[in-house]
Amino acid sequence: MITQVAAPDHTRDRLLAAGMQLFAAKGYQSTSVADLLQYANAHSGSFYHFFPTKQDLLLAVLQAYRDGIESMLLAPAWDGIDDPIAKVFALLAVYRGALDGSGCLYGCPIGSLALEIHEPDPPVRELLSANFSGWVRHIQSCLDAARHRLPRAIDTHQLAVFVLTTMEGGVMQARTHRSLAAFDASVASLQDYFSRLHAAASEESQPC
Numbered sequence: 001m002i003t004q005v006a007a008p009d010h011t012r013d014r015l016l017a018a019g020m021q022l023f024a025a026k027g028y029q030s031t032s033v034a035d036l037l038q039y040a041n042a043h044s045g046s047f048y049h050f051f052p053t054k055q056d057l058l059l060a061v062l063q064a065y066r067d068g069i070e071s072m073l074l075a076p077a078w079d080g081i082d083d084p085i086a087k088v089f090a091l092l093a094v095y096r097g098a099l100d101g102s103g104c105l106y107g108c109p110i111g112s113l114a115l116e117i118h119e120p121d122p123p124v125r126e127l128l129s130a131n132f133s134g135w136v137r138h139i140q141s142c143l144d145a146a147r148h149r150l151p152r153a154i155d156t157h158q159l160a161v162f163v164l165t166t167m168e169g170g171v172m173q174a175r176t177h178r179s180l181a182a183f184d185a186s187v188a189s190l191q192d193y194f195s196r197l198h199a200a201a202s203e204e205s206q207p208c
Helices: 011-026 033-040 044-050 054-067 069-078 084-101 109-116 122-145 156-177 181-205
Strands: none
Touching (some): 011 033, 011 109, 054 109, 054 122, 069 122, 084 122, 084 181, 109 122, 109 156
């Protein structure tokens, strides 16, 4: 998920913004409370008033991602786009833009945290899962809106999971290779697959 975090006034909001930025840039384990305090221009007393532990801040960050997916990610990506399949690839284009603009340093915050925190506590794992599930649910809604352009046997939920896997794998390889080649190849293959699905759906609709 891509985020655009404003500079809030309230201390809790500043700490939350610090967590979103630093956990994404440095990783959860490598971000210290001192780092968060410096970024948020806050004192330790304020931190522990709002977040008894660093993990409590992580939970708040994951909740913010979960609850903000439409305003932070989908609405900007889909502005002016009506075609549901075009929305799928417009969202992937947003991730490509983030990679391109960062010299392939960008990493999906949820994907990065899921890889970094190998054995998360249940509340953390559940929120990571909820974020992925929310992403998939919105992509599935696009696919359901384009149901007539897909073969009848296609499971739109499974296809949405495949789109997420394509995105996450493409981002991970782009970061590793410091190149957009793998991301672009993955999206091109996905576009070809959608074209084949559309062709198959058209054949199904032809009278015998």
